[in-house]
Amino acid sequence: MIVRAPGKLVLSGAYAVLEGAPALVAAVDRYVLADPERPAEHETEEVRAAIAAGALDRAVWFDASALRAEQPAAAGGVGGEGGTERRASRKLGIGSSAAILVATLAARAHRAGAPAGAPAWDAARIFADALAAHRRAQGGGSGVDVAASVYGGVLCCRLAPGGDLAAAPHALPAGLVIEVFASESSARTSAMLERVRALAAREPEVHRALLGAAAEGASAAVVAADVGAFVAALDRQVDALAALGDRAGAPIVTPELRRLRRVAAAEGAAFAPSGAGGGDVALFVGGAPPSAALLAAARASRLEREVMSIGAPGVHVLDAARPPHA
Structure with a gap:
């Protein structure tokens, strides 16, 4: 068994x-x-x-x-x-x-x-x-x-x-497409959380404001009725998490993901870290599969698509x- x-x-x-x-x-x-x-x-x-x-x-x-x-x-x-x-x-x-x-x-x-x-x-x-x-x-x-x-x-x-x-x-909204990408980069979740907690102790108002912005995006994602609204809610979160990582000294949104965000945005999609971030797993989220140009850009950034449902x-x-x- x-x-x-x-x-x-x-x-x-x-x-x-x-x-x-x-x-x-x-x-x-x-x-x-x-x-x-x-x-x-x-x-x-x-x-x-x-x-x-x-x-x-x-x-x-x-x-x-x-x-x-x-x-x-x-x-x-x-x-x-x-x-x-x-x-x-x-x-x-x-x-x-x-x-x-x-x-x-x-x-x-x-x-x-x-x-x-x-x-x-x-x-x-x-x-x-x-x-x-x-x-x-x-x-x-x-x-x-x-x-x-x-x-x-x-x-x-x-x-x-x-x-x-x-x-x-x-x-999830009808028609939402989610593709998974992975890289050889990785960061321990516990280490990322420690740095974010250190920011909370050092600059509590900054920490509160950035997590508040991320929380607003998270709440918007739950009530998103269509693909566009979900992508926008996810982008709001990634903006906040990128700023949070910058202030905390934690690579939540890596340089590679920031570049791929711009490529995805041109396709009406989001490119975001999954979970604590650090670059090992990222998500393409949109209304259509990623273009050949985005896939090439991902490979150039050493991210490969992982097939999973x-x-x-x-x-x-x-x-x-x-x-x-x-």
Whole structure:
């Protein structure tokens, strides 16, 4: 029996979600696989936190390779499907730690057994346990990646003052096109957040004003009725986050993304960091696929398109009749 949990993309509300603004997060069809019958080969900090809290009895085997970017293998490398030599090269910032934790919790809960016809596990319990363990291991965080892995689809998430995270299904505007790009650049989310927190302590009024502007854009994205309104709301957020990063000394919006924003704007689209930023994952968002000119500009900036679909189902048992990475 194999359980799989999806990764995620933060579409809107990064940073501002920590101040109570709504965030939009989408599950993507890149899955962590977990097998409760096989011994663990590696134990993540989040899984250790769940064990320490009593939410999990032990770690299990998992495969998170689908949440990594791939590049052509070096000469003599291992052959992939169809004879093409490929190798996993680097982790993508699409929520692998949350997906590993959720898949592990669900795999152990399912193995514990359930009455015939009953759900395989209590999703709300999996969410609560995963959220607590993930925050304990990472020293905080909104938990939107955990919500995406548990519930799937596209969610509107809002953090309450006490730390509870509410998540509800959300419909994006009709005709919205979202393409994912990744680069070899990366920045640790915790390091980015530390710099932003340092700005809040050093210049609280500046921090408040910039996050306020980002929050306004995040709220506008939630109520956007069409592609144009959504793109405009996203652009407002990126403007604010770029200024926030500049003041905090954090590369939230990298120089490469700033250049690609101008190219995308000429197509009536937005080009934005996903999540905490730093350049590893970015989104093209518009009413039509990116042009050849934009794709060329992205390649020139060392960003490659990563094929994935949004709105994937949340954690579930993999159909034994389907291949593991279907």
